[in-house]
Amino acid sequence: MQKHNLQDMLEPVVESLGYETIRILTIGQVNPTLQVMIDVKDYSREINVEDCAKVSRAISAVLDENDPIKDKYSLEVSSPGLDRPLTKPEHFNRFKDYVIKVETLTEVEKRKRIKGLNLGLDTNNNVRIDMDGKEYVVAFDNISKAKIVITDELWEKYQAEHETVEL
Incomplete structure (x- = not known):
C-alpha cells in the first residue's frame, strides 16, 4: 500500500x-x-x-x-511527543525558536543535516535555521525529515507544565 x-x-x-x-x-x-x-x-x-x-x-x-x-x-x-516530527510548513512557524534537526533530500551549503534554532518560514516557504550563528535556508520541499530536538530547556519547561504535587 x-x-x-x-x-x-x-x-x-x-x-x-x-x-x-x-x-x-x-x-x-x-x-x-x-x-x-x-x-x-x-x-x-x-x-x-x-x-x-x-x-x-x-x-x-x-x-x-x-x-x-x-x-x-x-x-x-x-501523540507526537516532545521530539515531534515537523511535517507541514505551518509546524515550522508554530515551533519557531525551538531547536530542530532537519535532513534534506539535496545538499544545502554542503550539508544534508542541519541542527539549530528554528527561525520559522520565510515568505517563499523556506525554513530558516540558525546553526552556530550561521543562517541556513532550506526549501520546505527539500526536507526529507524534520523534528524538534529535546533540549534541557524544553525538558524543564515540560516538567514545569506537568508538575504534580503530592497531597
Missing part, C-alpha cells in the same frame, strides 16, 4: 474527529505496524489516551472496510 493512498484514506477520518494528522508510517515488512500520529487541531491541549482510542476505532473501521494492508499488521495511534 502506498503511503499517499493510506494518507488519502485516513487523513479525512482523523480530521473529521477534530484532530490533525502529523504523520502516517508503516514500520517493518513482516507483520508491519501502521503508526498514525495525531494532535488536537487547534493545539488547545495535549493528546490523551482517550483521543488515541477514539481515532484508533474510527481508523480501524475504515481499514477493515477497505483492507489496504493485505497482511497481518498492528495499528498504533499516538
Whole structure:
C-alpha cells in the first residue's frame, strides 16, 4: 500500500474527529505496524489516551472496510511527543525558536543535516535555521525529515507544565 493512498484514506477520518494528522508510517515488512500520529487541531491541549482510542476505532473501521494492508499488521495511534516530527510548513512557524534537526533530500551549503534554532518560514516557504550563528535556508520541499530536538530547556519547561504535587 502506498503511503499517499493510506494518507488519502485516513487523513479525512482523523480530521473529521477534530484532530490533525502529523504523520502516517508503516514500520517493518513482516507483520508491519501502521503508526498514525495525531494532535488536537487547534493545539488547545495535549493528546490523551482517550483521543488515541477514539481515532484508533474510527481508523480501524475504515481499514477493515477497505483492507489496504493485505497482511497481518498492528495499528498504533499516538501523540507526537516532545521530539515531534515537523511535517507541514505551518509546524515550522508554530515551533519557531525551538531547536530542530532537519535532513534534506539535496545538499544545502554542503550539508544534508542541519541542527539549530528554528527561525520559522520565510515568505517563499523556506525554513530558516540558525546553526552556530550561521543562517541556513532550506526549501520546505527539500526536507526529507524534520523534528524538534529535546533540549534541557524544553525538558524543564515540560516538567514545569506537568508538575504534580503530592497531597
